[in-house]
Amino acid sequence: MKELIQAESTAEKGELAAAEVIRSRFRRSGIDSWIDSWDQQRANVVALVKSAGRRAGLLFACHLDVVGPGEAAWEYPAFGAVEAGGRIYGRGAVDMKGGIAAVVTAISRIVESGTKLQGDIVFAAVAGEETDSHGAERFVADRGRLPALAGAIIPEPTDFAVVTAHRGMLWLEVTTTGKAAHSSTPYLGVNAISSMRLILNELENYEVWRPTHELLGRCTMSINTIAGGKALNVVPDKCTLGIDIRTLPGQDLQRVFADLEVIFAGLKSKNNEFDAAVSVRRRLDPLETDSRCDFVRSFCSAVRAGQTKAVGFTTDGPYFASLGAPVVIFGPGKPEMCHKPDEHIEVADLQRAVEHYKNVILKFLT
Numbered sequence: 001m002k003e004l005i006q007a008e009s010t011a012e013k014g015e016l017a018a019a020e021v022i023r024s025r026f027r028r029s030g031i032d033s034w035i036d037s038w039d040q041q042r043a044n045v046v047a048l049v050k051s052a053g054r055r056a057g058l059l060f061a062c063h064l065d066v067v068g069p070g071e072a073a074w075e076y077p078a079f080g081a082v083e084a085g086g087r088i089y090g091r092g093a094v095d096m097k098g099g100i101a102a103v104v105t106a107i108s109r110i111v112e113s114g115t116k117l118q119g120d121i122v123f124a125a126v127a128g129e130e131t132d133s134h135g136a137e138r139f140v141a142d143r144g145r146l147p148a149l150a151g152a153i154i155p156e157p158t159d160f161a162v163v164t165a166h167r168g169m170l171w172l173e174v175t176t177t178g179k180a181a182h183s184s185t186p187y188l189g190v191n192a193i194s195s196m197r198l199i200l201n202e203l204e205n206y207e208v209w210r211p212t213h214e215l216l217g218r219c220t221m222s223i224n225t226i227a228g229g230k231a232l233n234v235v236p237d238k239c240t241l242g243i244d245i246r247t248l249p250g251q252d253l254q255r256v257f258a259d260l261e262v263i264f265a266g267l268k269s270k271n272n273e274f275d276a277a278v279s280v281r282r283r284l285d286p287l288e289t290d291s292r293c294d295f296v297r298s299f300c301s302a303v304r305a306g307q308t309k310a311v312g313f314t315t316d317g318p319y320f321a322s323l324g325a326p327v328v329i330f331g332p333g334k335p336e337m338c339h340k341p342d343e344h345i346e347v348a349d350l351q352r353a354v355e356h357y358k359n360v361i362l363k364f365l366t
């Protein structure tokens with residue numbers, strides 16, 4: 001766990017070092033694992049525990065990457081993995097190296113105990129969940145190597161709640177294009193920031209999608225970045241806006257694009273020099289696992305959870321769901337700790353997670 005935090009797997013450094021920590025841990029228990037790496041430092045690590053093959057297997061699907069330490073000061077060094085007061089501090093302690101360490105330990109202990117398994121265990125820790133989901137895409141594209149699966153477990157921090165649903169994500173970039181000019185003669189240019197202001201005014205009252213979902217609530221939209229202008233004496237010819245839309249199952253995303261086109265066309269009809277375009281920066285589908293299916297019911301009984309719930313954050317879950325197996329999210333650590341300074345996990349929670357994952361493996365595979 002500490003080595004995993006120390007293997008600083010931010011978007012800048014890549015996931016390879018963290019993947020190697022996991023491979024050497026599995027090797028010590030005689031478990032087969034391999035690393036898929038690309039772009040020098042990007043990596044997935046996958047392990048497979050073979051069985052008699054009489055039952056469908058289980059997939060534990062994690063992500064290796066972490067977000068950066070951020071601007072705020074930390075009391076403990078962000079990649080030091082300091083243990084103090086029964087907690088381990090460091091970026092990724094809850095999101096999600098704690099969950100990874102607990103799963104790796106549970107699998108290793110089951111294998112070391114010599115338990116006869118009736119179905120395979122697949123472990124995957126993939127790259128780029130926080131940025132581009134490339135790792136999940138590559139893993140899912142290589143599905144030919146996988147056994148039939150009874151279900152997939154994502155050990156993200158849920159504080160031991162069984163989560164079966166989350167909203168999706170649509171990240172849009174809106175760009176306005178103008179014409180540069182010396183700002184002593186602004187009338188010779190077209191100001192892209194002024195054009196963007198017109199769009200912002202329209203978006204102020206725009207509602208993306210009205211129907212609410214019984215578990216997931218509303219679709220929301222938040223404008224989170226804006227950039228434009230190069231110098232104080234130049235009329236800007238470009239301005240970009242970043243919009244984060246959290247989507248619901250069954251939502252027609254084409255409608256968002258159609259609505260934006262209507263807004264743009266309306267603005268252009270009033271001002272011929274207005275020019276705007278929209279592009280997709282990232283898209284992740286919502287997750288909605290049937291909470292009454294056999295897998296979820298057995299999973300809940302294995303971890304002694306009474307009910308399932310939905311969460312506000314997103315995961316790579318929809319990629320793993322595309323393998324055709326039901327997906328649950330279940331892991332140690334408080335979700336509200338994610339991406340914060342002094343991120344930490346209770347050592348007792350890690351131990352509790354190991355026991356839960358062992359029980360899940362025993363319930364489904366023996």
Ligand SMILES: [Zn+2]
Nearest residue numbers: 063095096156
């Ligand atoms: Zn995460």
